[in-house]
Amino acid sequence: MSQLSGIDLNLLVVLSTLLEEGGVTPAARKLHQTPSGVSRALSRLRDLFDDELFVRTGRGLSPTPRAEALAAPLARLLGDVDRLVHEAPSFDASRAERRFRIACVDYAQASLLAPLVNRLAEEAPHVELELHHRSPRSDRELDAATLDLSIFPRHASSAGVVWTPLYEERYVCVVAEDAPVRRLTTKRYAAMDHVLVAPRGERGGVVDEALAAEGLSRRVAVLVTSFLMVPHVLVGTARVAAVPRRWGAFLAEHYPLRLLTPPVKIRGFTMCMGWHEVFRADPAHRWLRSQVVAEVR
Numbered sequence: 001m002s003q004l005s006g007i008d009l010n011l012l013v014v015l016s017t018l019l020e021e022g023g024v025t026p027a028a029r030k031l032h033q034t035p036s037g038v039s040r041a042l043s044r045l046r047d048l049f050d051d052e053l054f055v056r057t058g059r060g061l062s063p064t065p066r067a068e069a070l071a072a073p074l075a076r077l078l079g080d081v082d083r084l085v086h087e088a089p090s091f092d093a094s095r096a097e098r099r100f101r102i103a104c105v106d107y108a109q110a111s112l113l114a115p116l117v118n119r120l121a122e123e124a125p126h127v128e129l130e131l132h133h134r135s136p137r138s139d140r141e142l143d144a145a146t147l148d149l150s151i152f153p154r155h156a157s158s159a160g161v162v163w164t165p166l167y168e169e170r171y172v173c174v175v176a177e178d179a180p181v182r183r184l185t186t187k188r189y190a191a192m193d194h195v196l197v198a199p200r201g202e203r204g205g206v207v208d209e210a211l212a213a214e215g216l217s218r219r220v221a222v223l224v225t226s227f228l229m230v231p232h233v234l235v236g237t238a239r240v241a242a243v244p245r246r247w248g249a250f251l252a253e254h255y256p257l258r259l260l261t262p263p264v265k266i267r268g269f270t271m272c273m274g275w276h277e278v279f280r281a282d283p284a285h286r287w288l289r290s291q292v293v294a295e296v297r
Contacts, residue, residue, distance in 0.1 A: 009081075011048065014041040016078055018054060019071050023061050091283035093124040098284050101130045103138035104151035105199070107227035107247040108271070112151070116295045145276035148288060153269045162280070163272045164289070166296045170268040171206070172248040174241050176234050177256035184240075186214055186263045193221035195233050195241035201225055207242045210264040231255040242266060 021027040028038040046053055051066040109131050117129055132138055134152050141147035143158035154163045190211055211218055222233045230241050231251050251257050279285035
């Protein structure tokens with residue numbers, strides 16, 4: 001390959017055109033060059049191939065046997081180069097074999113990605129999906145472009161990471177179906193036993209901020225590190241949990257739970273899809289991103 005560094009590949013285009021047009025003037029016209037420019041290129045081609053390539057005869061400029069032998073492989077080569085440069089790569093999900101790695105919070109895995117996985121099992125049977133919890137390690141992998149997607153509210157990342165908003169999320173309150181409460185007042189809400197989801201095991205959060213703005217505080221009776229634990233510590237009790245609306249709707253559909261409107265203004269968030277700029281033009285990755293957006297909608 002190092003021997004190609006001294007070769008002007010544009011010369012091959014001139015040679016191909018000379019073979020097609022049979023003369024310097026018509027070749028120059030097609031290439032939008034001057035005849036003298038094409039003549040200089042022909043001189044360089046003769047040095048490159050150590051052959052006259054074209055000689056003048058009574059019929060004009062005729063190719064030598066060496067030039068004629070070059071015609072077919074030259075056409076194939078330039079055709080391959082043209083396709084390499086101009087043909088956009090494609091992705092056929094029904095036949096593709098590709099593995100994608102996605103990190104997100106556990107409730108989004110259950111409410112968003114599980115339906116996506118099941119749908120793609122038919123549409124893309126050979127595509128593999130790895131679902132991981134968002135962690136410091138997954139954040140580093142996102143920065144390094146070794147993780148395909150991170151579905152989470154936007155957070156600090158490298159300059160190469162793109163954050164695509166997916167949806168605006170607000171909080172709802174969840175209680176057991178038979179809980180002795182139909183409507184929450186601020187004081188009653190503060191007085192209830194609360195379930196706090198704290199993935200990092202830390203107390204405090206947006207509910208505490210909202211109550212503090214009203215001069216109130218709450219008692220956290222149960223702290224869990226996974227949203228998946230919420231129904232198991234609510235059913236059959238008088239506890240309450242504040243969860244993202246999409247997760248609350250999922251729980252109410254699958255468990256004997258009810259949704260209530262929070263009596264205080266709990267700060268929401270924007271769920272985003274983080275991905276590295278290196279994948280912007282990758283047709284497979286574009287397909288994956290479009291599938292996540294379609295599932296959200």
